[in-house]
Amino acid sequence: xxxxxxxxxxxxxxxxxxxxxxxxxxxxxxxxxxxxxxxxxxxxxxxxxxxxxxxxxxxxxxxxxxxxxxxxxxxxxxxxxxxxxxxxxxxxxxxxxxxxxxxxxxxxxxxxxxxxxxxxxxxxxxxxxxxxxxxxxxxxxxxxxxxxxxxxxxxxxxxxxxxxxxxxxxxxxxxxxxxxxxxxxxxxxxxxxxxxxxxxxxxxxxxxxxxxxxxxxxxxxxxxxxxxxxxxxxxxxxxxxxxxxxxxxxxxxxxxxxxxxxxxxxxxxxxxxxxxxxxxxxxxxxxxxxxxxxxxxxxxxxxxxxxxxxxxxxxxxxxxxxxxxxxxxxxxxxxxxxxxxxxxxxxxxxxxxxxxxxxxxxxxxxxxxxxxxxxxxxxxxxxxxxxxxxxxxxxxxxxxxxxxxxxxxxxxxxxxxxxxxxxxxxxxxxxxxxxxxxxxxxxxxxxxxxxxxxxxxxxxxxxxxxxxxxxxxxxxxxxxxxxxxxxxxxxxxxxxxxxxxxxxxxxxxxxxxxxxxxxxxxxxxxxxxxxxxxxxx
Amino acid sequence: xxxxxxxxxxxxxxxxxxxxxxxxxxxxxxxxxxxxxxxxxxxxxxxxxxxxxxxxxxxxxxxxxxxxxxxxxxxxxxxxxxxxxxxxxxxxxxxxxxxxxxxxxxxxxxxxxxxxxxxxxxxxxxxxxxxxxxxxxxxxxxxxxxxxxxxxxxxxxxxxxxxxxxxxxxxxxxxxxxxxxxxxxxxxxxxxxxxxxxxxxxxxxxxx
Numbered sequence: 001x002x003x004x005x006x007x008x009x010x011x012x013x014x015x016x017x018x019x020x021x022x023x024x025x026x027x028x029x030x031x032x033x034x035x036x037x038x039x040x041x042x043x044x045x046x047x048x049x050x051x052x053x054x055x056x057x058x059x060x061x062x063x064x065x066x067x068x069x070x071x072x073x074x075x076x077x078x079x080x081x082x083x084x085x086x087x088x089x090x091x092x093x094x095x096x097x098x099x100x101x102x103x104x105x106x107x108x109x110x111x112x113x114x115x116x117x118x119x120x121x122x123x124x125x126x127x128x129x130x131x132x133x134x135x136x137x138x139x140x141x142x143x144x145x146x147x148x149x150x151x152x153x154x155x156x157x158x159x160x161x162x163x164x165x166x167x168x169x170x171x172x173x174x175x176x177x178x179x180x181x182x183x184x185x186x187x188x189x190x191x192x193x194x195x196x197x198x199x200x201x202x203x204x205x206x207x208x209x210x211x212x213x214x215x216x217x218x219x220x221x222x223x224x225x226x227x228x229x230x231x232x233x234x235x236x237x238x239x240x241x242x243x244x245x246x247x248x249x250x251x252x253x254x255x256x257x258x259x260x261x262x263x264x265x266x267x268x269x270x271x272x273x274x275x276x277x278x279x280x281x282x283x284x285x286x287x288x289x290x291x292x293x294x295x296x297x298x299x300x301x302x303x304x305x306x307x308x309x310x311x312x313x314x315x316x317x318x319x320x321x322x323x324x325x326x327x328x329x330x331x332x333x334x335x336x337x338x339x340x341x342x343x344x345x346x347x348x349x350x351x352x353x354x355x356x357x358x359x360x361x362x363x364x365x366x367x368x369x370x371x372x373x374x375x376x377x378x379x380x381x382x383x384x385x386x387x388x389x390x391x392x393x394x395x396x397x398x399x400x401x402x403x404x405x406x407x408x409x410x411x412x413x414x415x416x417x418x419x420x421x422x423x424x425x426x427x428x429x430x431x432x433x434x435x436x437x438x439x440x441x442x443x444x445x446x447x448x449x450x451x452x453x454x455x456x457x458x459x460x461x462x463x464x465x466x467x468x469x470x471x472x473x474x475x476x477x478x479x480x481x482x483x484x485x486x487x488x489x490x491x492x493x494x495x496x497x498x499x500x501x502x503x504x505x506x507x508x509x510x511x512x513x514x515x516x517x518x519x520x521x522x523x524x525x526x527x528x529x530x531x532x533x534x535x536x537x
Numbered sequence: 538x539x540x541x542x543x544x545x546x547x548x549x550x551x552x553x554x555x556x557x558x559x560x561x562x563x564x565x566x567x568x569x570x571x572x573x574x575x576x577x578x579x580x581x582x583x584x585x586x587x588x589x590x591x592x593x594x595x596x597x598x599x600x601x602x603x604x605x606x607x608x609x610x611x612x613x614x615x616x617x618x619x620x621x622x623x624x625x626x627x628x629x630x631x632x633x634x635x636x637x638x639x640x641x642x643x644x645x646x647x648x649x650x651x652x653x654x655x656x657x658x659x660x661x662x663x664x665x666x667x668x669x670x671x672x673x674x675x676x677x678x679x680x681x682x683x684x685x686x687x688x689x690x691x692x693x694x695x696x697x698x699x700x701x702x703x704x705x706x707x708x709x710x711x712x713x714x715x716x717x718x719x720x721x722x723x724x725x726x727x728x729x730x731x732x733x734x735x736x737x738x739x740x741x742x743x744x745x
Contacts, residue, residue: 018733022704022726040734043689043741047705047733050686053678054705057595155710209723387727532724534731 013375014040021048024055024101075143077105077150093153096138103138103150106215123149129191133184135214154212159263160200169263171297175327177203178260178304180211182324185256188213189249189320196247198255199236200262234275235268239282239311242275250313253323257308257316265293269309282311301327328366367400369464369527374450379439387534388460393450396421396440400466403431407465407474408440410451419478420451420462430470459532467524560584560716563633571622578619584716585615585634588707589641595674596645614641632717634707635699689739697732704729 014037020027027048032041072079077094083104084091094105123140130136140149159177163169169177181203188195195213202215234242236258238251245251261269269287272278281287287309290302304326308316317323372379373386374393381397388394398406408421422429426442426449441449453460465474561580569577589611597610618625618637625636675683690698696718703709703717711722711729718725 014734014737015730018737019726019730022729022733039741040737041741043737043739044733046682046686046740047737050678050682051705053674054595055708057591057673155712387724534727 014044016375016380017041017044018047021051024051026099026101074105074107074146074148075141077103077148079105094150096150099138101138102153104135104153105148105150108147120147126193129187129193131184131187133180133211133213134187135212154204154206154214156204156206156210156212158201159203159205159259162205163200163263163266168266168294171264171301174260174263175298175301177211177263178256178327179324181213181256181259182320182327184211184213185249185252186320186324189252194247194249195252195255197233197236198252198259199233200259203259234273234278235270238313239279240313242279242282248313249320250316253308253316253320254313256323257305260305261290261309264290264297264305267293285311367404367466367525368398369466370397371395371462371529371531372397382529382531386531388453388531389534390453392453394453395450396462396464398432398438398440398464398466399436400432400434402434402468404434404466404468405430405470406432406438406440407463407471407478409463409465411461411463422478453533459530462527462529462531464527464529465524466526469523471524560713562716562719564719567622567625567633570619581619582615584713585637586611588634588709588713589615589637592638592707593641593645596642597673610644611641614644632699632703634703634717635695638702685740689736689742692739693732693735697728697735700725700729700732701736 013032017027017032021044027044029045074094076098077096079092079094080102081093082090083093090107092105092107094103095101096103120140120142123137127137127140135154136152138150138152140147142148157165181198185195185198197215198213202213204212204214206212233255236255238245238247238254241247241251258269261267265288267288270278270281271288272281290297290305291299304317304323307326308323310316317326371382372395373382373388374395379395379397382388382394396408398404406421408419410418410420421440423441423444426444428438428442432438439448441451443449465471563581563584566577566581570581593611615637618640625633678686690701693701699718700714703714704711709717711725714720714729715722715725720728
């Protein structure tokens, strides 16, 4: 790796446009800089047209013109196939010709005016809740007496399916899911809504790893007297809701705690799915304990979940964000290795997705690290599985709620590592100020610099360390590295030089050992990111 | 209210074969089929039939794209290919799906010739675009545009061609493509975008 100044970012822009076409997303051509590379842009416009044409063909092919076909239209939407159904609702895959997207259409089976009105009112409010972990609403309407709501089509699997397939989730994975869902619920609650049906079937893991909360609004139709309606979610319903209280943010947090309990253990806090027995067990506070079911789980995680499971809503966390703080008292590193076993880097990259690390002793301290590729239109976050290529310019976005000493190392898989931060002559240096959004490596002589991929390798592996105090082991190792590297020292990366001569770098194994020693301190966080090199570009 | 979430199970999900996370790689299925595993053969049939049917639907002229005709053609092609699996060598022919596409393309051309020999038919060149009743793909996109696309596509490396065909023509999801090329969905997504950029350079040059 090396660092240099902005050079040729066009490839990045073209790739973004190409990715939108491949993702079947509309391209905003007005935002594309057409000053150069007209040939490629012209080609991309053609490809967009071709892709739409092919897509229309696929749509027409999957909808055979037979009398028994269940295909129909809902307003402008072409409804293609059912995805799921239940006693009161149906979910269909549909094509929206205006957005030129496939969407998920949810239709009410019950067609009373009141229900339609409620349905649309809820949809309008939900449409205002925009959060990364909440399914996006595109529209709602009533056609032919049926109320419908259409949303993004989330491609992935529900957590319930993953649990069935792979068994209980690792603790760190559950912590990360909990954090994402806490932030989703916080957004919902901020808008005066309650989800009302948080459960493993209603949370999806998208193929990209994104956690998405789905299917809003069930709780208000909840009728305790009708056990058939609530049977599917009985185990997630808060005790006060089971006793007739209206759903509330506190009952959403209870349901989330049940979900996390379930993901960790495969069991539910109460052993029965019978309403009367459940009420009785709750009355007698007779339920399973995570610490007994799964000994060895992180105590802080168990404590956070158990608190949110309290029968008394007043004793649960006061808000979704408070629950998040309790969950996050230990670093949240997702390692869904059983989901994508083929990509060895994913376990490490998941930390990038989660992007949030919290110091053990003080939950209030939050730090976030994320790599981005520098493009003409700004920095683009490097997502799970992203490849990097020769010439790519990378930066690290780092935020911390407290002053932090940050160290960044790189290993291109050759078994040797280099120091990427701190760099002499580059500002800012350690410690990085609190509350700021730092773009590392920083600025030299007033100009932004970035790390450039400057050698062929199978992958780039980054280690980012953040601490609340200088780390003597790391400082000594960096000093030794600088001495061995001669005049350029640690700044050589920023000078555009790449691999140092043999013997001048910190070997990976010693670096790992070093990090292990440092980590024992307990006040240090580290992230590991791995980006495979693309074969050609 | 948006409806009863409790009643909506499963949720909005695209299941792939029997595995909601990752389909079994095609190369592994082929290995199993070669080893005499009939269930692997069923999985592959189930995986490819809808994809190839969609694709063939757009490639056949109106007189031959009735659903039953398309199904027949695709099923026969697929069964023949599975019966002669020894002819497929991934090292030389790329992905199995690309191999099937080529066989199917040949079958489509044969079918067109057959149709042309019918009474009232017109003897024409065997090239697809020269038929009186053009395939849907050309009705929708135009003869010249499709030809320009195919010429540009042919200039790309084989792997990039396959990625574009699988994503754009077959409408396969990233996990499905990942199973085909033995990769990961996210890596496939990046590779597809880059293949499209390569294609854009060729196609932009064509239309300039």
